[in-house]
Amino acid sequence: MEAFYQDGLSSRRHPVRVARFGDVVRVTGQDLDLEYRADEIHVPTRLGDSARSLELPDGGLIFSEDNEAIDALFPGSSGLERLVHRLEQHWGAALGAVVVTALASVLFFTHAVPWVGDQAAKRLPMEAEHLLGQQVPTILELMGMRESELPHATRNRLQAAFNELLSALPENRDYELRFARWGDMPNALALPGGVVIVTDGLVELFEEDRLTVAVMAHEIGHLEHRHTMRSVAQSASVFVVLSLALGDLSGVTALTAGVPTFLANNHYSRDFEREADAFALELLKHTGNSPEDFAEALERLVDDKDRARESEFHYLSSHPPTQERIDQARASGSDY
Template sequence: MHKSISGFYYDGQSSQRHACRLYLAEGGAVLFEGITLPTMAFEELEVPSRVGNTPRTLGLPNGGFFETADNRQLDAMVQDNRGGGFSLHRLEHKLRYILPLLALCVAVVYLTVTRGIPYLSERVAYQLSADWSEELGASVLDQLDELYFYPSETPKDVRAEYRALLNSAVPEGSDFSYTLHFRDGGLVGANAFALPDGSIVVTDQLLDMGATQDEVLAVIFHEIGHVEQRHSLRSLLESSGVAILFTLLTGDAEFVQDFVVALPPLLLQAKFSRNHEWEADSYALAQMRAANVDPIHFATMMEKLSGLAREGEDERHRDDVDGPVSEGGEVAAKQDAPGKTEKSTGARMLEYLSTHPPSEERIERFRQASEAAAG
C-alpha cells in the first residue's frame, strides 16, 4: 500500500454514511477498509477539482460516493496516477497567472457586452418581422397614460395638421403603421418619442414652446428613424443578452425570472444608446435633405429642448433646497391627481424620453449640414 486517505462512504441511496479509508495500491488499484466494496481502478473514480480546503466528494463506479477532507493526499494520488494536469487550486496561489486571466475575462465580458451583444441584437432585430415590434409597443402607451400622461389639450385642427405632416414623412414601403398621438406631458414636459409599433407621441408642451412645423417635422423624422432602425427592439434584445450573460457568469437563474417580469418597465425606462441616437439623427438628416428641409431646424429644436432641460435642472435644484413650489397651482393639481401621486419620480425615470440628450455635438452636426447645404 502506498497512499491512503480517510473519509466517509455514501451508497447514493440514503444519507447514511460509513467511516472508512481508501487505499491506493501499486498499479492504480483502489481498495477500501471499513466498508465492503470491490477493488476498482483509480481511473474509474470521478475526482472533482480542488477549491480551497473544501472537502471533495469522489464518484465511485457503483453509484456511491467517497467524501474526504484530506485534499493534500488526494492531490498526491491524482498527481501519481493522472499526471499534473490543470489544477485550479494551484492556480489560486499563482497571482502571475490569475491576474492576466482575470484581465482576459474582464476584456472578454466587456467586448461581449459592448460589441458582441449589440451586433447580434441588431442582426436578430432585422430578421424579426414588424409584428414583434407591434406586440412590444401595443400596451406601452396605455401604461404611459396611466402612469405619466394626461389628455391632450391641443386643438383638433392643429392635430390634423401635424398628422398630415407625419404622413408626408413616412418612408415608402415601411413595415410599420405610423400614428401620431398627442398628450399633455405633465411633469415629463416638452418631449416627443416613438414606440416600437410606430406610435409617435408628441406632448402639448413641445408644441407650445414656439416650435415651427419644420422643427416638429425634424423631430418626427428623428423618431421615425428610431422605429425604422428598430432601436427599441434592439435595446430589449441587448438587455436580454446581458441578463443571460450575467446568469451564465453567476448561475443566478432567479435574476432572469425577475428580468422577464421587468421587461415592460424596462422598455419605458431604458435609454437609447449613444449609437442609436446617432443613427436616428443620421436618418433624420438624410430625410430632411430629401424633403428640402433645412437641417438648421433640428439644431434649433435641440437648442430649445436644451434650454428647457437646464431650466428644469435649476428648478429641481431650488425644490431640493427650498422645497417644492407650484406655479399657478397647475403642477400641484396634477400631482394630486388620483393614481398619479408618484408622477415626479416617474418623470425622472423617463428622462430618456427627452429626445434624447440634446448635446452640443448633435446640434453642431446639423448646423454644419445646414451651412454645407447653403454654401
C-alpha cells in the same frame, strides 16, 4: 506506494503497499492481498498536499499523503486535477486566471450581451414589436400621460405634414402619429411598433409647425432604425437577450416594462442619435423642408432649459442636444 487500508467495517487501519499492474491495482499487507480494477477505484480531486482517500468498490478505503504517487498510479483521472494543483502551487498563475476570468465576465456583460441583444432586436419580427408597442401607451398613462388638448386644426395640420414625411420614405410605412399631454413638458417619443407621440408641450413651445415637423422627422429616423427596441434589448438581462435571440416571444413580453422607463429617463446612444439626425436631415430635404428647422428646434429646446431641469420628462432628458448636432444641421441646411 505506502498507504493505509481500512475495510469500511471497522475504524482500524492497516499499513499496506499499493502497486499497479496494467489495469489491476494490488493492495498488500499483513494478512492482506487484494486486487481491484483501476477504473473501479474512485480517486478524489487533489487539493494542495492534503491526504486523499481512495474509495474501493467493496466499500474499503486507501489513505495516503503521497499525492505524487497517487497521480502516478492513476494518471488518466487527474488531468484537470493536475492543472488545479499547479495553479494552487503557483499563485501568480492562479491570480492571472482570476483576472482573466473577471475580465472575460466584464466583457461578456458589457459587450457580448448588448451585441447579441442588438442583433436579436434588429431581427425581431415587426409583428412582435407591434405587440410590445401596444402595451406601452397604457404604462405611459400610469406615468402621467393624458389625452391631448391641442386644437383639432393644429393636429390635422401636423398629421398632414407627418403623412408627407412618410410618403418620402423608401418603403411604405404605416407609422402612426399620436398627440398627448404630459404636463406642460415638451417631448416626442418613438414607440416600438411604429408610433410617434408628440406632446402638447412641444407643439406649444415651438409655436411653428415646421419645428415640430423637424422633430417628427428625427423620431421617424429612430423608428426606421428600430432604435428604441435595440436600446432596451442592449440593456436587458441575459435571460431576455437569449430569449430574443432564440425567437422566444416571452423575451419580448419581458421587455415591456423597460420601454417606458427608457423613453422617459434614459437616452439613445451617441451613435443612434447621429443616425437619427442624419436620417431626419435627408428626409427634411426630400420633403422640401429645411434642415435648419431641426437646428432651430434644438436651440429652442436648449433655451427652455429652466423647465428641463424641473422635469425628467423633458425632451432633452432623452435626446441630449449638443452644439455638434446643431452645427451639423446648420451645415446640412447650407447645402439645401
